[in-house]
Amino acid sequence: MLQGLRNLTLALAPLLLAATVPVPAWAQAVWPNKPVKIVVPFAPGGTTDILARAVAPELAKAFGQSFVIENKGGAGGNIGTEIVARAAPDGYTLLMGTVGTHGINKSLYAKLSYDPQKDFAPITLVAGVPNVMVMNADKAKALGINTVPDFIAYARKNPGRLNMASSGNGTSIHLAGELFKSMTGTFMTHIPYTGSAPALMGLVSDQVDVMFDNLPSSMALIKAGKLKAFAVTSGQRSGAMPEVPTIEEAAPLKGFEASSWFGLLAPAGTPPDIVKALQRETAKALSSPAMKEKLLAQGAIPSGNTPEEFAALIDAEIKKWAPVVKNSGARVD
Secondary structure: OHHHHHHHHHHHHHHHHHHHOOOOHHHHOOOOOOOEEEEEOOOOOOHHHHHHHHHHHHHHHHHOOOEEEEEOOOHHHHHHHHHHHOOOOOOOEEEEEEHHHHHHHHHHEOOOOOOOOOOEEEEEEEEEEOEEEEEEHHHHHHHOOOOHHHHHHHHHHOOOOOEEEEOOOOOHHHHHHHHHHHHHOOOOEEEEOOOHHHHHHHHHOOOOOEEEEEHHHHHHHHHOOOEEEEEEOOOOOOOOOOOOOEHHHHOOOOOOOOOEEEEEEEEOOOOHHHHHHHHHHHHHHHOOHHHHHHHHHOOOEEOOOOHHHHHHHHHHHHHHHHHHHHHHOOOEO
16 A cells, blocks of 8 residues: 555656746736737827738737737827736737837827836837828929929928828827928928828828828828828838938938837736747747738838847937937927
């Protein structure tokens, strides 16, 4: 009988030892065991939305659960961003953040309802994109505006006659326009929308005059001849539209650069294993030939960097945009 007990103890020993080894809470719950929500803090149809919808199906395949896009636009992306900042850090609520929500807004808003560094766990940079200065093609032709210098000359002769659309206060689209106004000595009334798509609709329907939109969301309208592309706001030309000069080349405005970026973030306190798993699968998706081709064709440059690298980028961008916001005079109370 004693020998039998010894044998039973030896047989159970590995199981008892395994039970005492700590495992991550999310692993115990088999994360994800329900749909994961990706909050896009802007209206559907803009670049933030386009990139989130490109990544979501790939993450769904990797984890065997739905990744659902939820658009929560308004206040320059602050409404949707705050929702994620206050969400439970359990891996079921993510954010597609932007240079606006996590680079610009800390300096632009007198009272920001979230801290872009302390309230989030960066996962990975999804893509970077240039902005593009666009105008309603028919209106540009009617006014004889064919180039950036033409636009500047008209704006200077007609102060206040032109207005400038954006996807919301504090977005890179807004601030690119403010930087342009500051560097050219022109004045245009800012008309903020709840996202890039409705702003583009206003531009196409001639309700507004100019926009410094993210290239991916304007690409189809430019190719269709609805919008006239004057220049991109990045330091280099875009491979997707190499014929379009940079603003620095076209004006010339030395040192003009106002590019955008987009990345996945989770609420602060989200288990590191979940963050690492999401980064790994997102990077894998972004490195696939099909995804690369799709994003590059839209003017976006895919990334997939580490959480640490993305956190460093956010820190650097906050420092970069602070003096730009101050010098441009842009401020939202």
